[in-house]
Amino acid sequence: MTREPDQPSLLESIGAHVVLILAVIFALYPVLWVIALAFSGSRPPVAEMVPLPHDATLAHFQEVVSTTKATPDGSIWLFARQLVNSLVVSIATAAVGIIIAVPTAYALARFKFLGKERGVRALLATQMFPTVASLIPLYLLLDRLHLLDSRTGLVVCYAATSVPFAIFQLRAAFEAIPVDLEEAAMVDGATRFEAFLRVVLPAARPAIAVTALFAFMSAYNEFILAATLLSKAEMFTLPIVLQSYINQYDTRNDLFAAGAILVSVPVMALFYVAQRHLVAGLTAGGVKG
Amino acid sequence: MASVTVAKLLKRFGQTEVLKGVSLSIPEGAFAVLVGPSGCGKSTLLRLLAGLEIADQGTIHFGSRDVTRLEPRDRDISMVFQSYALYPHLTVRENLAFGLKLRKTPAADIAKAVAEASKMLGLDALLDRLPRALSGGQRQRVAMGRAIVRRSSLFLFDEPLSNLDAALRAEVRVEIRKLHDRLGTTSVYVTHDQVEAMTLADVLFVLNKGVVEQSGPPLEIFSRPATRFVAGFLGSPAMNFFDAHLERKDEGFQAVAKDGFTMPVHPDRFAGELTAGREVSVGVRPHDIHVTPGGAPFQVSIVEALGAESYAHGTIAGSPFVARVEASTPVKKNDRLEISFAEMHLFDKQTGVSLRAP
Numbered sequence: 001m002t003r004e005p006d007q008p009s010l011l012e013s014i015g016a017h018v019v020l021i022l023a024v025i026f027a028l029y030p031v032l033w034v035i036a037l038a039f040s041g042s043r044p045p046v047a048e049m050v051p052l053p054h055d056a057t058l059a060h061f062q063e064v065v066s067t068t069k070a071t072p073d074g075s076i077w078l079f080a081r082q083l084v085n086s087l088v089v090s091i092a093t094a095a096v097g098i099i100i101a102v103p104t105a106y107a108l109a110r111f112k113f114l115g116k117e118r119g120v121r122a123l124l125a126t127q128m129f130p131t132v133a134s135l136i137p138l139y140l141l142l143d144r145l146h147l148l149d150s151r152t153g154l155v156v157c158y159a160a161t162s163v164p165f166a167i168f169q170l171r172a173a174f175e176a177i178p179v180d181l182e183e184a185a186m187v188d189g190a191t192r193f194e195a196f197l198r199v200v201l202p203a204a205r206p207a208i209a210v211t212a213l214f215a216f217m218s219a220y221n222e223f224i225l226a227a228t229l230l231s232k233a234e235m236f237t238l239p240i241v242l243q244s245y246i247n248q249y250d251t252r253n254d255l256f257a258a259g260a261i262l263v264s265v266p267v268m269a270l271f272y273v274a275q276r277h278l279v280a281g282l283t284a285g286g287v288k289g
Numbered sequence: 290m291a292s293v294t295v296a297k298l299l300k301r302f303g304q305t306e307v308l309k310g311v312s313l314s315i316p317e318g319a320f321a322v323l324v325g326p327s328g329c330g331k332s333t334l335l336r337l338l339a340g341l342e343i344a345d346q347g348t349i350h351f352g353s354r355d356v357t358r359l360e361p362r363d364r365d366i367s368m369v370f371q372s373y374a375l376y377p378h379l380t381v382r383e384n385l386a387f388g389l390k391l392r393k394t395p396a397a398d399i400a401k402a403v404a405e406a407s408k409m410l411g412l413d414a415l416l417d418r419l420p421r422a423l424s425g426g427q428r429q430r431v432a433m434g435r436a437i438v439r440r441s442s443l444f445l446f447d448e449p450l451s452n453l454d455a456a457l458r459a460e461v462r463v464e465i466r467k468l469h470d471r472l473g474t475t476s477v478y479v480t481h482d483q484v485e486a487m488t489l490a491d492v493l494f495v496l497n498k499g500v501v502e503q504s505g506p507p508l509e510i511f512s513r514p515a516t517r518f519v520a521g522f523l524g525s526p527a528m529n530f531f532d533a534h535l536e537r538k539d540e541g542f543q544a545v546a547k548d549g550f551t552m553p554v555h556p557d558r559f560a561g562e563l564t565a566g567r568e569v570s571v572g573v574r575p576h577d578i579h580v581t582p583g584g585a586p587f588q589v590s591i592v593e594a595l596g597a598e599s600y601a602h603g604t605i606a607g608s609p610f611v612a613r614v615e616a617s618t619p620v621k622k623n624d625r626l627e628i629s630f631a632e633m634h635l636f637d638k639q640t641g642v643s644l645r646a647p
Contacts, residue, residue, distance in 0.1 A: 184376075184435075186341070186361040187367065187445075190391050194391065202376075203376075
C-alpha cells in the first residue's frame with residue numbers, strides 16, 4: 001500500500017484519535033449527567049461512573065413545559081411565553097447587531113476617514129469592561145427609559161455589547177474580500193452601493209452568518225443582565241427560568257436538567273441548519289478569484 | 290470603439306508622485322501595451338483609464354468624450370483583472386451576465402450575448418460551474434468572457450496572464466491577440482513581461498518612474514531605443530552596457546573602452562553631438578555579437594546551453610556581459626574569446642539619452 005506524503009502514518013492516526021476521543025469524553029461527560037438526571041424517575045443517579053437514567057420518564061419535561069401563571073386576565077402559559085421571550089430577544093439582538101455592524105465594519109475595512117483608528121480603539125476599550133461593571137448604570141438608564149422588564153430594553157443592552165465584537169469580526173471578513181471584486185462590479189456597471197449589495201455581501205455571507213449566530217447565542221445564554229433587568233416571570237428569558245429551579249430552599253436538579261435540554265434544542269437546531277455556512281465560513285479564505 | 294487620448298496626467302498617492310504628467314494617444318482599434326518595471330505607474334495609469342482612481346491633474350478622452358471624472362460604470366469599458374476578480378458566489382453564466390443584468394439588458398439579449406462569448410472562448414461546458422471549481426486557465430478565460438460580453442468601446446487588461454504557468458501564458462497570449470483581431474476593440478494592456486509587450490502590441494508605451502520614456506511600434510522601439518533604460522528593459526537577455534569614451538579617428542570617431550579596445554562609430558548613424566572625450570555607455574544586445582579574431586577580448590565565466598543557442602556570460606571592459614552564440618560554436622567555461630559587434634548603441638553616460646540620429 002502506498003500513502004500520500006501528507007497522509008498521517010498509522011501511529012499518528014491512532015495518536016490523533018486517542019486525543020480526540022478523550023476530548024469528546026471530556027466535553028460530553030457532563031452532558032451525559034444532565035441527560036441521566038433529566039430522564040430519571042424516582043431514584044436519580046448520584047455517584048456513578050457512567051450515569052444512566054433510572055425509571056426513565058418524561059415527567060420532568062412535562063413539568064417544566066407546563067408552568068402557568070394566573071393573571072387578572074386569566075392564566076398564561078409561562079414556559080411558552082418565556083421561550084418566545086428568549087427567541088425574540090436573541091433574534092432581535094442578532095438582527096440589530098448585524099444591521100449596525102455590517103455597514104460599520106465595511107466602512108472600517110474600505111475607507112480612510114478622520115478618527116478611524118481612534119474609533120476602533122474606543123470600540124476595543126468597550127470590550128475590556130465586564131458586564132457586571134455596567135450593571136447598575138444600565139439598570140438606572142433603563143429605569144429612566146421605562147424599559148425595565150421589557151424585551152426592547154434587553155435587546156438594546158445585548159446589541160450594545162455584541163456590536164463591537166461583530167464589527168471586529170466582520171471587518172476582518174470584509175478585508176479578506178479582494179477589492180478587485182468591487183472594482184470589477186463597478187466597471188461592469190454597478191454603483192458602489194450595488195457592488196456592496198450584489199458582490200461584497202454575498203461573498204461575506206458565511207462570515208455574517210457566523211457573526212449573527214454568535215450574537216444570537218450570547219443573547220440566548222445571557223443570564224446576569226436578564227436577571228437584573230427582568231423581575232416579572234412572564235418576561236423572563238430561559239436562563240432565568242433554569243436558575244429558578246435551583247434556589248435557596250429547593251434544589252430541583254431533575255427539572256433543571258430537563259429544562260437545560262429543552263433550552264438547548266433551538267440552539268442545536270440552529271447549528272444544524274447553519275452548519276454548512278459555518279464550515280464554508282472557515283474554509284472560504286482558500287478560494288482565489 | 291474609441292481612441293484614447295491622455296494629456297498631462299498627474300497622480301499622487303500621499304507624498305509620492307506616481308504619474309508625473311503622462312501624455313499619450315492610442316488610435317481607435319489599436320492594441321496598446323503599457324510596459325515598465327514595478328512602480329513605474331503603469332497600473333495606476335490603467336486604473337485612471339478605468340475610473341477606479343481619479344487624476345489629480347490632466348485629462349482623459351475616449352474619442353471626443355471627456356471621461357476624466359466619470360464613474361467607471363459610465364465609461365463604457367471592460368476590464369480583465371490580474372486576480373480575475375470573478376464573483377465567487379455566481380456561476381460562470383451569471384458572472385458573464387452580471388454586467389448586462391446591471392444595465393437592464395433584456396433576458397433574451399443577455400442569453401444571446403453570453404452564448405456568443407462562451408462559444409468564442411470555449412466556456413460552454415463550464416457555464417454552470419462556480420469559479421472555485423475552475424482551473425487557473427479557465428478562470429482567466431471567464432474573466433476575458435466577462436469583458437467581451439458587453440461589447441464595450443475599450444478593453445483594459447491588468448497583467449491578465451501573470452497568474453498562469455509559462456506554457457498556458459504563451460497559449461493565452463496568442464488567444465488574446467486573435468480575439469483582438471476579431472473584435473477590433475481598442476485595448477490597453479498592462480504588463481511587466483516584455484515578451485507579452487513585444488508580441489501583443491500595435492503600439493508600445495515604455496513607462497519609467499511615472500513618465501512615458503518611449504512609445505511606438507514595438508520593433509521600432511526595440512531596434513531604436515531612445516534611452517538606456519528602454520534599451521535595457523526590452524530584450525531578453527537584456528542589452529549589455531559598458532563604459533567608454535569617444536576619440537577622434539581620421540574623419541570620424543571611435544569609442545574606446547576602459548581596457549583599451551576600440552570600436553568604430555559611424556558618424557551618419559549617430560547624432561551630431563559627438564565630441565572627443567565624451568563619456569558614453571556602449572550598449573550591445575547579446576544577439577548582436579560575432580565571435581571573430583581581432584575583436585574585443587571576452588573572458589567567459591559560465592555558459593548556459595539552451596539547445597539551439599547558448600549564452601556565454603563573462604565580462605568586457607570590467608562590466609558583466611552576455612553573448613549569444615550558436616550551439617554549433619564550441620564555447621566553454623574559462624574560454625577567452627574575441628568578439629565583434631554587429632550593432633552598437635551609444636547613450637550619454639549621465640542622461641542615458643541615445644546618441645543615435647533620429
